[in-house]
Amino acid sequence: MKFCSNCGAPVARRVPPGDSLPRFVCDHCGDIHYQNPKLVIGAVPEWHGQLLLCRRAIEPRYGYWTLPAGFMENDETAGQAALRETLEEAGARVELAAPFSMLSVPHVNQVHVFYRARLLDLEFRPGAESLEVALFEEAGIPWKEIAFRTVGLTLRHWFADRRSGVFGFHAEDVVPR
Amino acid sequence: MKFCSNCGAPVARRVPPGDSLPRFVCDHCGDIHYQNPKLVIGAVPEWHGQLLLCRRAIEPRYGYWTLPAGFMENDETAGQAALRETLEEAGARVELAAPFSMLSVPHVNQVHVFYRARLLDLEFRPGAESLEVALFEEAGIPWKEIAFRTVGLTLRHWFADRRSGVFGFHAEDVVPR
Numbered sequence: 001m002k003f004c005s006n007c008g009a010p011v012a013r014r015v016p017p018g019d020s021l022p023r024f025v026c027d028h029c030g031d032i033h034y035q036n037p038k039l040v041i042g043a044v045p046e047w048h049g050q051l052l053l054c055r056r057a058i059e060p061r062y063g064y065w066t067l068p069a070g071f072m073e074n075d076e077t078a079g080q081a082a083l084r085e086t087l088e089e090a091g092a093r094v095e096l097a098a099p100f101s102m103l104s105v106p107h108v109n110q111v112h113v114f115y116r117a118r119l120l121d122l123e124f125r126p127g128a129e130s131l132e133v134a135l136f137e138e139a140g141i142p143w144k145e146i147a148f149r150t151v152g153l154t155l156r157h158w159f160a161d162r163r164s165g166v167f168g169f170h171a172e173d174v175v176p177r
Numbered sequence: 178m179k180f181c182s183n184c185g186a187p188v189a190r191r192v193p194p195g196d197s198l199p200r201f202v203c204d205h206c207g208d209i210h211y212q213n214p215k216l217v218i219g220a221v222p223e224w225h226g227q228l229l230l231c232r233r234a235i236e237p238r239y240g241y242w243t244l245p246a247g248f249m250e251n252d253e254t255a256g257q258a259a260l261r262e263t264l265e266e267a268g269a270r271v272e273l274a275a276p277f278s279m280l281s282v283p284h285v286n287q288v289h290v291f292y293r294a295r296l297l298d299l300e301f302r303p304g305a306e307s308l309e310v311a312l313f314e315e316a317g318i319p320w321k322e323i324a325f326r327t328v329g330l331t332l333r334h335w336f337a338d339r340r341s342g343v344f345g346f347h348a349e350d351v352v353p354r
Contacts, residue, residue: 001182001183002182002183002184002185003180003181003182003183003184003185004180004182005178005179005180005181005182005188005201005210006178006179006180007179007180008179008180008185008186008187009185010185011182018305021250024182033182034248035251036215036216036248036249036250036251037216037249037250037251038213039213039214039216039288071211071213072213072214072288073198073213073214074212074213074214074283074286075283075284075286076281076283077281077283077350078279078281078288078348079281079348079350080283098346098348099279099346099348102255102276102279102290104253104254104255104256106251106252106253106254106257107252109251109252111216111249111255113279128195169275169276169346171255171256171275171276173254173256
């Protein structure tokens with residue numbers, strides 16, 4: 001951020017009075033511009049024990065496999081975001097169950113949340129951001145070609161919980177290795 | 178948003194090519210400025226069956242009671258945000274347990290997440306944003322003076338789960354009445 005989005009004057013970065021962190025501050029109109037983490041919301045769509053993955057048609061991680069997910073938008077709920085992203089990226093209609101995982105990724109200022117979901121039919125097809133969409137048994141998951149660590153962790157928890165017979169809620173942090 | 182935070186030129190609001198929602202777009206430098214929901218992270222600090230609440234010293238809802246919570250910052254995890262807000266607003270040191278509630282509040286573009294937490298000592302004291310901090314038994318909770326619906330819902334789930342003997346994870350939407 002270089003300019004004030006309210007008045008167009010240049011901004012400075014400093015700790016405002018009463019605050020403890022540096023912010024982008026406008027000395028012309030007085031606005032303080034806070035920057036906060038973004039939510040990425042997705043689903044783990046299941047069809048009789050198989051999970052639906054999308055192969056990415058965009059960077060980052062072009063060609064790698066992911067769960068349908070994307071940035072939550074203003075004016076929607078987290079559940080609506082999960083349904084929308086699943087439809088946009090996989091052309092798939094699902095019924096959502098409970099939230100399943102929440103992963104903080106502080107080095108990119110994101111929190112990823114994935115819902116369990118039941119695929120309603122087999123009419124899925126790749127959206128504009130996917131090269132292909134396919135169902136995988138656990139043994140067929142392309143573990144070495146998973147796009148993001150939050151997706152890999154979520155998939156591992158899902159198969160472990162299925163084995164244990166109880167699906168929980170998994171909160172974890174993903175930090176640089 | 179009226180001006181581009183990258184180059185200072187006026188922005189227009191329209192749907193960019195390949196997108197489906199209106200965004201603030203800069204025709205001078207080409208930047209697209211996305212606006213997304215913010216995460217509010219808090220804790221439900223317990224001391225032997227009593228819960229710690231803070232009475233707000235700031236607007237909105239000056240004078241009303243709330244759980245310690247606030248906007249998650251860049252470069253931190255959700256758990257770190259819960260610990261930081263609990264220390265800032267209630268001067269309280271806690272040990273976090275699992276996330277307990279996640280409430281979407283789409284009309285203000287927020288998602289609130291509260292963690293269960295165990296108060297480590299009784300050395301709490303109001304921070305700059307609190308008038309007072311106190312422990313409440315269920316019968317003493319000031320239900321008519323709770324600042325936010327997400328806090329009221331979280332408290333009700335907490336006491337209901339304690340009665341049932343099992344603490345779960347509660348995801349809900351809070352929409353205008």
